[in-house]
Amino acid sequence: MPPAAGHDPTVLRREHAERFVADQRHRARHGLPSLGMVLVDGRSPTVTDLSCQFVFNGARKLLYSAITAGHAERLGIDTGFLTAIPSGGAGLKQRSRNPFSDDVARALTDETNLRRLEELDLNDRGLRDIWETIVATGRRCSEAVGLRLDCTATAAWPCCGTTRPRSATTTRASASPSPSTTASMPAAPRHSSSSKNATAASQQPLTAPA
Known part of the structure; x- marks a missing residue:
């Protein structure tokens, strides 16, 4: 102590x-x-x-x-x-977490549940879009929220514009975006350079002022 x-x-x-x-x-x-x-x-x-x-x-x-x-x-x-x-x-x-079972994935993307989530988004922050991205791609919440603009523009994130879940029986090939899906992908702001500087700082040797 x-x-x-x-x-x-x-x-x-x-x-x-x-x-x-x-x-x-x-x-x-x-x-x-x-x-x-x-x-x-x-x-x-x-x-x-x-x-x-x-x-x-x-x-x-x-x-x-x-x-x-x-x-x-x-x-x-x-x-x-x-x-x-x-x-x-x-x-x-x-x-990596295990993929959702088919039953769970269907419940997570049920239209009734999605509408209820949308109703809770009082400030229109895009909660439904974020949730659909997480379920459809299997990505973490921080990854979906922090999507870079160029990631959405190059279709690096499959299924961003669809509610089809990535479950235990879906594959990456079946989750490939179509041209119409790619065109509807939501844009997200670019990361600022401050987060990169903070990460680099943790790798630098610490020195104290004389």
Whole structure:
């Protein structure tokens, strides 16, 4: 346990960061629960190599921002603590989820259910379009919401304009878009360069001002 339970940043030192890193790796190696994360049902998730990657990279981004913005110097945080968290790397990938069963896919794209979802979209944010894209392509929510404009223009996302689900019995070949489907694909804004800069920052060596 760090001094003052970690609430006083001025007493944190390199050894405290190194103990945190060692504990995270130990929990991932032995499948132990997390001490700092809680699921919506109140349970603690199991620490994995992937969650360690997210935690280390996220911590480095936070500390890097504190250094560059001058907050670390203003708060008197020790340089050794600021630079002790290692990069989590970028080699691990999330496991692909299993495709929906035919029954589930049909329920997810039932016109009645889709209309009810559309009625809940009071600010016209395109919830139905996003949901149909997720079900039809099997992509993650973050991927559907963050679609680049050039991805939709080059038909890189099949079935963006249809409600046909990608279930256990559909194939990529059967999900290929037709010219009419491609023409109806919704456009999405391009990503800003800030997200790319934030990702690159997690891979840079951390240095504190002299």
